Amino acid sequence: MxxxxxxxxxxxxxxxxxxxxxxxxxxxxxxxxxxxxxxxxxxxxxxxxxxxxxxxxxxxxxxxxxxxxxxxxxxxxxxxxxxxxxxxxxxxxxxxxxxxxxxxxxxxxxxxxxxxxxxxxxxxxxxxxxxxxxxxxxxxxxxxxxxxxxxxxxxxxxxxxxxxxxxxxxxxxxxxxxxxxxxxxxxxxxxxxxxxxxxxxxxxxxxxxxxxxxxxxxxxxxxxxxxxxxxxYDMMQVQLGSCQKEDVAVALAVPVVDIKKERKEILVHGGGVHLAKDVLMEPNGEKNFGEVVLLNDQGWTIPSSRSFLKSISQEHGIVKASDELLNTIKVGDLIGILPIHSCMTADCMKSYLKLDGEWADHVEGA
Amino acid sequence: MxxxxxxxxxxxxxxxxxxxxxxxxxxxxxxxxxxxxxxxxxxxxxxxxxxxxxxxxxxxxxxxxxxxxxxxxxxxxxxxxxxxxxxxxxxxxxxxxxxxxxxxxxxxxxxxxxxxxxxxxxxxxxxxxxxxxxxxxxxxxxxxxxxxxxxxxxxxxxxxxxxxxxxxxxxxxxxxxxxxxxxxxxxxxxxxxxxxxxxxxxxxxxxxxxxxxxxxxxxxxxxxxxxxxxxxYDMMQVQLGSCQKEDVAVALAVPVVDIKKERKEILVHGGGVHLAKDVLMEPNGEKNFGEVVLLNDQGWTIPSSRSFLKSISQEHGIVKASDELLNTIKVGDLIGILPIHSCMTADCMKSYLKLDGEWADHVEGA
CATH class of the missing domain: 3.20.20.10 (Alanine racemase)
Structure with a gap:
């Protein structure tokens, strides 16, 4: 399994x-x-x-x-x-x-x-x-x-x-x-x-x-x-030059609940209560609340064309999706999000699922 | 008590x-x-x-x-x-x-x-x-x-x-x-x-x-x-015109751990893991992560001169303090913060202390 x-x-x-x-x-x-x-x-x-x-x-x-x-x-x-x-x-x-x-x-x-x-x-x-x-x-x-x-x-x-x-x-x-x-x-x-x-x-x-x-x-x-x-590490550290995307050790798995192909948007269950609201700015001024990775049984891979969370609210996340992602993903799938600030995301989530299917602990409560 | x-x-x-x-x-x-x-x-x-x-x-x-x-x-x-x-x-x-x-x-x-x-x-x-x-x-x-x-x-x-x-x-x-x-x-x-x-x-x-x-x-x-x-309600709703500050029903009590009078700053234990990172902009471009209220045995009062959290990190909050506040508060005291976004703050904190000293419940976990 x-x-x-x-x-x-x-x-x-x-x-x-x-x-x-x-x-x-x-x-x-x-x-x-x-x-x-x-x-x-x-x-x-x-x-x-x-x-x-x-x-x-x-x-x-x-x-x-x-x-x-x-x-x-x-x-x-x-x-x-x-x-x-x-x-x-x-x-x-x-x-x-x-x-x-x-x-x-x-x-x-x-x-x-x-x-x-x-x-x-x-x-x-x-x-x-x-x-x-x-x-x-x-x-x-x-x-x-x-x-x-x-x-x-x-x-x-x-x-x-x-x-x-x-x-x-x-x-x-x-x-x-x-x-x-x-x-x-x-x-x-x-x-x-x-x-x-x-x-x-x-x-x-x-x-x-x-x-x-x-x-x-x-x-x-x-x-x-x-x-x-x-x-x-996390996407902020990638932007700061501390590491590569390949070094980020956590990703939030989020369920895909809707796809709007014409707008190139994917709606996921994953928002501020999961990721926190740390944000990076894209060169064109768009906001970036986390970067999409593709999940598989062994973990995740970084797609060749970028997709990222362009907006989040409490539970909603909207991915600005590449054509590659739109052609790969369907409603009911899971995708991964490399967080902007992993300390805050971990503090929101309070636990980790390892790739062997076992859970890792995190301090509970506020 | x-x-x-x-x-x-x-x-x-x-x-x-x-x-x-x-x-x-x-x-x-x-x-x-x-x-x-x-x-x-x-x-x-x-x-x-x-x-x-x-x-x-x-x-x-x-x-x-x-x-x-x-x-x-x-x-x-x-x-x-x-x-x-x-x-x-x-x-x-x-x-x-x-x-x-x-x-x-x-x-x-x-x-x-x-x-x-x-x-x-x-x-x-x-x-x-x-x-x-x-x-x-x-x-x-x-x-x-x-x-x-x-x-x-x-x-x-x-x-x-x-x-x-x-x-x-x-x-x-x-x-x-x-x-x-x-x-x-x-x-x-x-x-x-x-x-x-x-x-x-x-x-x-x-x-x-x-x-x-x-x-x-x-x-x-x-x-x-x-x-x-x-x-x-919360400070965002105050800014939007939905309510007055007096209508905000929750405040984060935070311990004062340092005061820098010459900088007019008060350091509190209260940051992004407690309040979330929602922010308002002050007219002069400063950030505002929450507004200070004065706590007493009956609840809180809104001071006549404003003080607010001008920056937060994971656990730290720095209050830009009015002279009134600097003259009132000392290290070891508690002050209150009206949150910018109460939904997110409540989701971070996972419980409420009522003014009668009893706790109120909140959904647990992420």
Missing amino acids: SYLDKITSPTLLLNEQICRKNIESMAAKAQNQGKELVPHFKTAQSQLIGDWCKEYGIRQLTVSSIKMAAYFCNKGWNNIHIAFPFNPLESSQLNTLAKSQRISVQLINENVTQKLADTLEHEVGFFIEIDAGYGRTGVEVSDFGLIEAILLTAKKTDNLKFQGFYLHPGHTYYTADKQQIYKESIAALSMLKNKYSTEYPELKTRVGDTPGCAVVEDFGDVDQIGPGNFVF | SYLDKITSPTLLLNEQICRKNIESMAAKAQNQGKELVPHFKTAQSQLIGDWCKEYGIRQLTVSSIKMAAYFCNKGWNNIHIAFPFNPLESSQLNTLAKSQRISVQLINENVTQKLADTLEHEVGFFIEIDAGYGRTGVEVSDFGLIEAILLTAKKTDNLKFQGFYLHPGHTYYTADKQQIYKESIAALSMLKNKYSTEYPELKTRVGDTPGCAVVEDFGDVDQIGPGNFVF
């Missing part, structure tokens, strides 16, 4: 072979440079894929919420880092996790550091998040006053252990010259390492996002890299 | 009083014109809110997937209509539901009608979806050939019962003159009713979307109206 026989409604397919190749390739890149790969699991959110990572020597991971940390807690990870500025309302949950799991949080202000110092009952590590130009979050790299204040406040308790500096240069998503961004990011981390390594000889520096880690070949003296999306 | 004491992470709040007022008001409008209100439950996806609807005389509802139909099956509804072109891969699930629940589907082509005729084991109603200008899906209003073909094919089985014509004029979301769209939509349905009512004297016509149903006062000879979003 083919995995396809299990599908009657929108279903997220996971190609294990491609996913493993992506993990292996990033792990090899890290190893070749003597860096530790600490993947961000906001993308996969899956224990099974976590187990695959362990096979490639990965021993720590990063998550983006305490709920996600709880999901990976006590599953054999040396450390779980929550790469989101710590939310002091979750101190009690953090204490619970830290009883049995080595865990670290991210700090960016004195206020939360003090709250943590006041409430922690178990040892927890922390990274100071550094902003070296992205502007979303973190301590500005030159704000030594704030860095010192956080370190000083943390010293009030033995339960808070400084682990190092974390830098997410997310502006690689919006800037062509990713090498330059990494030069600046690595220089910032290097400067901080030099400044603080006398007092904290064990401190680590971590940099990482997929567009950068995919193309940068020299990470300087950074200790760890932390990309997330690379396990699956 | 306040409902606020239950919240440590992003949580979707539901104000029952506002929600009931929205339902009551739309039900009264329908009743005053002798129309039946058949709300689209893709927005609320909640049995509890379904029960509230029953208190205002609502006896039928609409859903957008068979999964959602299953959720409301055998809960006392006279009919559940699945307002999505029927997906023939789900024939077996449809047969299961139709054993015990009066149900109707939407048909737009001969092919699927034939497949249904071949596989149905129980009686199921159907609406033919009509496209009178929106262009997303449906039979073009002048395509009598296709309408006749669907009706003729359906006659091959006693299990398919024609119920009428369904029209979703979704272009009201993109067009200022909603009255004109409704004039055209109502005229189209009226023409079809006249043409087919001799053969099908029981046929009903249904029109409805929230921007139209909120502002149109004369629905002509249409039998039923079918808006969905009106139970909650």
Whole structure:
């Protein structure tokens, strides 16, 4: 029986072979440079894929919420880092996790550091998040006053252990010259390492996002890299030059419910609640919510002429179809959609169907 | 104990009083014109809110997937209509539901009608979806050939019962003159009713979307109206003129994790996985992913100076904050966000916290 026989409604397919190749390739890149790969699991959110990572020597991971940390807690990870500025309302949950799991949080202000110092009952590590130009979050790299204040406040308790500096240069998503961004990011981390390594000889520096880690070949003296999306990649990463379409490891299988040949449109059950609403712009100004692939018993193939989702609403998707696709597909068939943003699609779908017909897990709930 | 004491992470709040007022008001409008209100439950996806609807005389509802139909099956509804072109891969699930629940589907082509005729084991109603200008899906209003073909094919089985014509004029979301769209939509349905009512004297016509149903006062000879979003409304509906901010019945409570006073920014835990990525444009070109309200033990208030989410990523939200907000809020507090698109936010969050501290249900899974 083919995995396809299990599908009657929108279903997220996971190609294990491609996913493993992506993990292996990033792990090899890290190893070749003597860096530790600490993947961000906001993308996969899956224990099974976590187990695959362990096979490639990965021993720590990063998550983006305490709920996600709880999901990976006590599953054999040396450390779980929550790469989101710590939310002091979750101190009690953090204490619970830290009883049995080595865990670290991210700090960016004195206020939360003090709250943590006041409430922690178990040892927890922390990274100071550094902003070296992205502007979303973190301590500005030159704000030594704030860095010192956080370190000083943390010293009030033995339960808070400084682990190092974390830098997410997310502006690689919006800037062509990713090498330059990494030069600046690595220089910032290097400067901080030099400044603080006398007092904290064990401190680590971590940099990482997929567009950068995919193309940068020299990470300087950074200790760890932390990309997330690379396990699956997606059409946004294809557009950014991080990968090829052949490297995308997930596709949403969607049922075809109507075909309008004269308009060259195919209506599918697959919309914003399945794919999320991330969008790319075509050169002619059209929107692209995902690219069509052809499904078969072994997985999917990329057709020679492109078709893509030109519009979506909550459950509807309209494919702008090539003649090749119109001649191949009929109502009642399934087609595949390579997502624009696989992290968001996986978070919408909450599970994966592998090509062997078995399901892979994903963190549940919001 | 306040409902606020239950919240440590992003949580979707539901104000029952506002929600009931929205339902009551739309039900009264329908009743005053002798129309039946058949709300689209893709927005609320909640049995509890379904029960509230029953208190205002609502006896039928609409859903957008068979999964959602299953959720409301055998809960006392006279009919559940699945307002999505029927997906023939789900024939077996449809047969299961139709054993015990009066149900109707939407048909737009001969092919699927034939497949249904071949596989149905129980009686199921159907609406033919009509496209009178929106262009997303449906039979073009002048395509009598296709309408006749669907009706003729359906006659091959006693299990398919024609119920009428369904029209979703979704272009009201993109067009200022909603009255004109409704004039055209109502005229189209009226023409079809006249043409087919001799053969099908029981046929009903249904029109409805929230921007139209909120502002149109004369629905002509249409039998039923079918808006969905009106139970909650949202900032998109405020912008469209369907409602006031005071009518929005849901708000996402988000923890404040950092404040950058000099930039007038507040960092919250609340991003695309909670709100979805629907966006409005501010007059100055800035993006707006949701508007800030101030939470209190009784619910929320709309501040006199506006603050809004100017950017979001997977879990992060950055509020462009007014001075008033910056002077009121501190790290560790909760603030509320009125969503841009409440249907998508509710679908992300999968549950509601009411202001009495009790939880309301939502369909689970993708």
